[in-house]
Amino acid sequence: MTAQATDITRTPSAKGALRRRLPGSLAWHLGALTLLAVILYPVVWVVGGSFKASEDIVGSLDLFPADPIVSNYTSLADGIADIPVSTFFFNSLFLAVGSVIGILISCSLTAYAFARIRFAGRNLLFTLMIGTLLLPYHVLLIPQYVLFRNLDMINTYTPLLLGKYLATEAFFVFLMVQFMRNLPRELDEAARLDGCGHLRIYWSIVLPLCRPALITSAIFTFINAWNDFMGPLIYLNEPGKYTVSLGLKMFVDQEGLANYGGMIAMSLVALLPVLAFFLAFQRYLIDGMATSGLKG
Amino acid sequence: MQQGRGVERRTVLKAAGASLAVTGLGATATACGGGSGSGDGTVTIRYAWWGAEDRARRINKTIDLFEKKYPKIRVKTDFQPYTDFWKKFNTQASGGNPPDVFQNAIGFLRKYDAKNVLLDLKEQVKAGNLRMEGFRAGLDTFGEIDGKLLGVPVGSNSMALVIDKPVYARAGVTPETGWTWDDFDEAMARVRDRTGRAGDSGMYGVMYLYDLYLRQNGKAFFTEDGLGFTEADLTRWWTKAEKGVRSGLFADPKKVAQIKPKSALSAELAGSEFTWDNFTVRYTSEGRSEYGLAPIPTTDGKRTGQYLGSLMLSASRRTQHPVEVAKFIDFMVHDPEVAKIMGYDRGVPATTAQYEAYRPTDAVNKAIAAYEESLVQAGVLEPITPHPNGADICEAAFLRIGEELGLGKRSVPDAVEQFFNESKTALSS
Numbered sequence: 001m002t003a004q005a006t007d008i009t010r011t012p013s014a015k016g017a018l019r020r021r022l023p024g025s026l027a028w029h030l031g032a033l034t035l036l037a038v039i040l041y042p043v044v045w046v047v048g049g050s051f052k053a054s055e056d057i058v059g060s061l062d063l064f065p066a067d068p069i070v071s072n073y074t075s076l077a078d079g080i081a082d083i084p085v086s087t088f089f090f091n092s093l094f095l096a097v098g099s100v101i102g103i104l105i106s107c108s109l110t111a112y113a114f115a116r117i118r119f120a121g122r123n124l125l126f127t128l129m130i131g132t133l134l135l136p137y138h139v140l141l142i143p144q145y146v147l148f149r150n151l152d153m154i155n156t157y158t159p160l161l162l163g164k165y166l167a168t169e170a171f172f173v174f175l176m177v178q179f180m181r182n183l184p185r186e187l188d189e190a191a192r193l194d195g196c197g198h199l200r201i202y203w204s205i206v207l208p209l210c211r212p213a214l215i216t217s218a219i220f221t222f223i224n225a226w227n228d229f230m231g232p233l234i235y236l237n238e239p240g241k242y243t244v245s246l247g248l249k250m251f252v253d254q255e256g257l258a259n260y261g262g263m264i265a266m267s268l269v270a271l272l273p274v275l276a277f278f279l280a281f282q283r284y285l286i287d288g289m290a291t292s293g294l295k296g
Numbered sequence: 297m298q299q300g301r302g303v304e305r306r307t308v309l310k311a312a313g314a315s316l317a318v319t320g321l322g323a324t325a326t327a328c329g330g331g332s333g334s335g336d337g338t339v340t341i342r343y344a345w346w347g348a349e350d351r352a353r354r355i356n357k358t359i360d361l362f363e364k365k366y367p368k369i370r371v372k373t374d375f376q377p378y379t380d381f382w383k384k385f386n387t388q389a390s391g392g393n394p395p396d397v398f399q400n401a402i403g404f405l406r407k408y409d410a411k412n413v414l415l416d417l418k419e420q421v422k423a424g425n426l427r428m429e430g431f432r433a434g435l436d437t438f439g440e441i442d443g444k445l446l447g448v449p450v451g452s453n454s455m456a457l458v459i460d461k462p463v464y465a466r467a468g469v470t471p472e473t474g475w476t477w478d479d480f481d482e483a484m485a486r487v488r489d490r491t492g493r494a495g496d497s498g499m500y501g502v503m504y505l506y507d508l509y510l511r512q513n514g515k516a517f518f519t520e521d522g523l524g525f526t527e528a529d530l531t532r533w534w535t536k537a538e539k540g541v542r543s544g545l546f547a548d549p550k551k552v553a554q555i556k557p558k559s560a561l562s563a564e565l566a567g568s569e570f571t572w573d574n575f576t577v578r579y580t581s582e583g584r585s586e587y588g589l590a591p592i593p594t595t596d597g598k599r600t601g602q603y604l605g606s607l608m609l610s611a612s613r614r615t616q617h618p619v620e621v622a623k624f625i626d627f628m629v630h631d632p633e634v635a636k637i638m639g640y641d642r643g644v645p646a647t648t649a650q651y652e653a654y655r656p657t658d659a660v661n662k663a664i665a666a667y668e669e670s671l672v673q674a675g676v677l678e679p680i681t682p683h684p685n686g687a688d689i690c691e692a693a694f695l696r697i698g699e700e701l702g703l704g705k706r707s708v709p710d711a712v713e714q715f716f717n718e719s720k721t722a723l724s725s
Contacts, residue, residue: 058558081352145387145388146392237344238374250375250377252377254578256641257581258557258578258581259350
């Protein structure tokens, strides 16, 4: 195959090396391709399944439908339970984007304080914040629900967003603190000599340098918010306010008609925004790893 | 430098402002959720139920009818699939914010009564806002516990043996009223031998079926406050089950678990399955075969132990609008138009008025109606036995441990011990 084409450009000794490497390289690529096929199989199955009739989907291992139909997708246009599908997407997008903005602002501000400002009780507060990571979600569920109910915020998006604007996501604060601690203090000091206060150092020096950490946090926040099920389930009481993750659950119940086709078609459509967001930002992510690697 | 500081502060503030605006928008866009009464006397009640989109469309239509008849009452609905519904309901009930009216089932009545969640509707019946007359087959007393009316049945269902008709025909098995468990075992073997398919999908974990078996023998799954059978009883039931799984009479539990949420019957792993008769609606929509309803096997050739199970509507004790809730329930169970919209979606309608108003035209629902009628004619229906507080947890444990037994993760004595331990905890809380 390609060995012949490369023959022309290679020197005889390189040719020999190539010949010796070829079987290993072939085996390596074959192995990798097989592994890829195994990993991609479920995805392809879902894509194929979305063109099958409902009764042919679950329990069938066939990748592609015998006679493909598009009614699973076209039926989405009629909405789910009298609600247009776009409503769910808009709601999810609103929550996901709102969460990303909140996390970026609140967590980076908090992280700056922990990383750069000396104040009484800093270590204790930092430890406490890390401690909140150990609290299981289910312990907080009912107390939080009662709190938001007393604030009359049930059936609004506030309970799902408020925490994100108050830096309660300790993991992202921690991530950013660690990143900021690695930034050279000399930069801060130079800025201070030029007359900058904390806000200016935060905004003009630290934040731009933190871009990789910010982008990592943004990607994870977006995906988490998009996939969140328990939060919207508990706090939202009207199907019109539901997110995609709740909408997906409306297709099948133990009683009544089961619409697996609609469910699979919608889950594929629901994947697209997450995929788009990831693709748009992943090169910055790799970028960030490369630059931080150089610094180390 | 002063200037620089100003700019920087403004930018930061702008960013903060934008973020606040986002939260604010979320709050205002949805602020109407909390209040339930307004100036012109219009009252809003929350109605939650479990089901999928098909039921949602039907219920939305019935609510349009209701709001037309009672223009001063608005109804907001909320729905999830069964398990998510109870997760949400539990949180809401613990948080003191349950929906005003909700779909309920017999296994949850005592549980939520013990937690003071349910409203006693007796007063509303006395006040004439809710009529408890005109119910079929004694259904009017189904929601009564300790003299309190905690739920009003909307429809009834019975346990049945749902069969894959062509498979049974190929095996040459025709279940008849009054067939015994020995006949059933023989039938399972014939289905397996002649069609190469397991006879049953895994009856050993179905609490409602074991209840029927116990009732045929003068016992019941539950008593007022505990279990109505002994460890020896369950050991016998599960020993037989284990043998059935090993010899291929029952479908391979591994495969059954793999094809969830589809049922083993519609996935063509088994020839029949014990479940509620209205489940045929779903099986028909997910499977390719034709499904029929066969009678429950008996011990003595007569008693099937069957009773009507039912979905109910319950009200929450915290509701600010008990009168409106009662009128809503009354409308939903008595109005003939509602029956025409709902069909048999929540079982065969509970009141005669609704039963008369809707006659199914499709084969599946016709079969359900015929099955329910045959039960009445055969006179096998008995009064329902109580479901104590914790019954729902026992049911789930029975299913799970039964599955683990089938998968070979537990031996029979181990499974029995585990079930008795778990149910003791559940029933004593």
